[in-house]
Amino acid sequence: MSLDTETVRAIARLARIRVPGDAQDELANELSNILGWVEQLAEVDTDGVAPMTSVADMTWPRRDDTVTDGDCRAKVLANAPERHDGFYTVPKVVE
Amino acid sequence: MTYIIEGQTGDWEVVVGLEVHAQIASKAKLFSGSATEFGARPNTQVSLVDAAMPGMLPVINEYCVEQAVKTGLGLKARINLESVFERKNYFYADLPQGYQISQYLKPVVGEGVVVIALPGAAPREVGIERLHMEQDAGKSLHDQDPRRTYVDLNRSGVALMEIVSKPDLRSPEEAGFFVRKIRSIVRYLGTCDGNMEQGSMRADVNVSVRKVGETGYRTRAEIKNVNSIRFIMETIEHEAERQVEVYETGGEVVQETRLYDADLGLTRSMRAKEFAHDYRYFPDPDLLPLVLSQEYVDTIAATLPELPDDKNARFISDYGLSPYDAGVLVAERETAEYFETVARGRDAKQAANWVTGNLFGALNKKGLTITASPVSAENLGALLDLMADDTISGRIAKDVFEQMMDTGKAPGAIVEEKGLKQITDTGPIEEAVDRVIAGNPDQARQYRDGNGKTLGWFMGQVMKATGGKANPKLVNQILRAKLRE
């Protein structure tokens, strides 16, 4: 699979990582190489094989419906690069 | 009853599917131990898990699973014994993890069916496609600051059930009835409080139109997060009209997400999406597949209350109510229970009339719900008893009821206090009748001359003279006898 720069731009947008125009070709190359290499999996016969959902073979652990957490705004906001009046703040979003 | 949009090129019909998001009535969130209460100060119901701090992990709230299964059973739907939580990946200010934990390929509940009954139309089945569990996102406030959006994560991680209908709805009214029905079912089950003002229930509305007679579906638009039944109906109306116009002016409807602007009464495209959506769903590796046993499901099924449709049928057959009255009475579990308390051992039709007539009217006037009614079901029943054993007349009963509404007192006490007991002794009634006849010889003559209408006038006079307390039947008998003398 060889990725073109258009696809690389689309992935970069989905992943929200800005890739400068002059770096896109090289990145396309790198990613194409890796994808080309992993594509050897195509030769494995997986007909009728269930995908692995969990390596752990156990029942799901559960929590009771009791309030045991939260109410720790100072901790929650402590590391925020920007906050105001108990809110996180981000550049204005227009819907 | 069919909803038709008359266009220039012919008649159009609307095709609607709904995705109802119902908040599970749990104390704690779906994957964390934070509270879910409405109206808390910003970011005070947020755990480190909800804020997606590095290394934080989800652990499922078992109660939420139970509520989802219960709701599935209430929708007469298939319960999937194995379901899988997946991550829906996208970036947004109030989505701290960068993904929403939801269910995608394997939801906990599969296909089901809901019956809606519009007035004057035969009941209709609406297909349920699925019900899945997912986390709610936080809340973005855009109007606090000219440059910033404020983010409150109190809702982040709150448990939702997304109930997805098939595209079976054909009018705004049907959609409204469908949401009411879903709300009624979840409230009966106690799995969601159905409070749309507080966002406990809201819907994504999928709308397309097609020419009458077409069988395929055309491209649909999804109107996100509509938060009242009225808005759901309005948005369908406006969006359908918009789409018809697009087609009739030679355009094509594009698949897109829109918002309903209630002030302007129109839907508008959400900001031209700079980035195409590609949610990259995959099973959440932090969670194991949700495996339920049939016994677990059966145990929940055994606790299911009687649901509105069954109750409706029973009210018609057991109490002889009209389908309309039954429908009104079962819509809310509390109303149905209230009615049954009043009707038990009494004249059920009379009970129904009092509940849907006098009680609803009075509550409406006061802006109260039935759970806040000053007149308890027991007291309303007692009032009916007072009429049945002729302690008071129907007319007095209305006055008593009004005072019950105002004071919350038992009817017996009011009757006692105000001396409203019906006069059933013939003596005092005869005395009053004699006095009225003696004082109105002209009218008495008219009656004897064959003017039957005068009897009603005499009835009124006698009742007035007895303060309304005389037993009307007796008054009638005695009046007839005496006037004929």
Next chain:
Amino acid sequence: MTMLTGLTIAQARDGLDKGDFSAEELAGAHIEAVERVRHLNAFITETPELALDAARASDARRAAGGALGAMDGIPIAIKDLFCTEGVLTTAGSHILDGFVPPYESTVTANLKAGGAVMLGKTNLDEFAMGSSNMTSYYGPVINPWKAADGKHRVPGGSSGGSAAAVAARAALGAIGTDTGGSIRQPGAFTGTVGMKPTYGRCSRWGVVAFASSLDQPGPMTRTVRDAAIMLQAMAGFDAKDSTSAPRDLPDFEGALASGVKGMRIGIPNEYRMDGTPKEVENLWRKGIQWFKDMGAETVDVSLPHTKYALPTYYIVAPAEASSNLARYDGVRYGLRVPGDSLDDQYELTRAEGFGDEVRRRVMIGTYVLSAGYYDAYYLKAQKVRTLIAQDFRNAFEDVDVLLTPTTPSAAFVIGEKMDDPIAMYLNDIFTVPASMAGLPAISVPAGLSRDGLPLGLHLIAPAFDEITLFRAAAALEEAADFTARPGETGE
């Protein structure tokens, strides 16, 4: 005090119990050692004050007759992927700039509850993505082992700082995390013991996530016994981690003396790969002979899907990582690069905050999950993963434990392979299959390369059978009798 840094954890425990030295002296010796090897860049954050406080508290407990257990007073290093309350936690990334967690990971909390003394947070490949420690925002770690050519070698990765600290006698033990070999490969490169427990043995709560279905904390020590002692103190069921195994812990240290007589050691055919250097093959052959000499039986087994484990890993791990790393968006913690819009801010923050390798993996992961490619890549990989796990189950019908080399080479020169991601990925070719199946595995130092660099042998056991793994590892350690020491230590 030089002697104190040369002890094993077991020896230090006994010395503390006997009162030969205090925990404070032990900590002090290690704090000095940490300073002396600072040029290795093994630590991102040193916490000497906290260490001394913890050591004094330990001494007080011991004086009162209430030592908490084998780890009480033992100075250790913590991979900077574990969140530590009140102490900077970076994951080796620029994007976590200034992040001070208000919480403590379960594994470090367990260790601290057992009295362990944290010396500091060790360097690592950014977000644990790498096999060299060269992808750290905080710069590469230098392997304390010197080769004849005098060029600096990598310590391996991603837990390279932890491995280097233990090898350089700057900590009695360390903890790392292993996703595809990130404990075992640096163990082999630094002549230390690196142990990856069964997936689910140690809680992942509070560990910065790389690939959730693979990440597993484990001990890094200088002896197998020490690894058993540390694992005992780290592991255990944690209700906060849905993938944590609700199982009781066996007595790991107690298993060590049992020997391997009659044990069946599987030798997987498919691990004999073209291009593996002779010295690695020879060491493996030696290992087989050692087990035979100790009375074990060696059996050839087949793990037919071995060659697909690495490409499978490079689909599954990046896919999970692309999602796990979405939370680093400049809103709630860490680096924020302001932009005109929220999307701008996301893109600028993540472009500046993530290094090349992380960016590569996030992009690969995003791609393999995206519409139209999911089935061909991610779903396919998860199916192959089922086959890989099945291979191991089949093999363990017949044998108790598997013996393989840990790495296809000794530590390489810093800077090598950086322009060839796939060549770098091949470092983990022997360690990744066990990761894909969630199995416990260990690397034991077993010999030296031509250049005088350590090489490891690798054992893999069935799920939750760490007892057998430790038994075999202890025997292997004894047979190998690895006594060589790195050139650069803090002594």
